[in-house]
Amino acid sequence: MAEIKNFQIRQTPASIPLTFDSQKCIGCNRCLEACQMDLMIPGEETGTHPLVIYPDECWYCGCCVMECPKDAIKLHHPLMNQTRWVTKESLLGGK
Numbered sequence: 163m164a165e166i167k168n169f170q171i172r173q174t175p176a177s178i179p180l181t182f183d184s185q186k187c188i189g190c191n192r193c194l195e196a197c198q199m200d201l202m203i204p205g206e207e208t209g210t211h212p213l214v215i216y217p218d219e220c221w222y223c224g225c226c227v228m229e230c231p232k233d234a235i236k237l238h239h240p241l242m243n244q245t246r247w248v249t250k251e252s253l254l255g256g257k
């Protein structure tokens with residue numbers, strides 16, 4: 163009898179475009195002001211990171227990441243937008 167294998171689909175971060183490092187974020191809301199799509203609202207408590215309320219509207223422009231003074235935001239591009247670079251030599255067979 164053949165062995166049945168179960169596979170799981172890996173969840174890509176497309177549904178979660180932004181993640182915040184709570185240890186670094188000072189709650190300045192500069193990212194919130196920089197966002198052209200108004201994805202976020204201020205955190206529930208003073209000094210906490212903003213809440214992403216419209217993640218599907220993210221344009222992945224990186225304005226929020228560039229505006230963050232503490233490098234507390236990570237932008238996760240959808241899998242189809244991630245670039246995979248290869249060297250020219252690998253395409254030519256090492257020549």
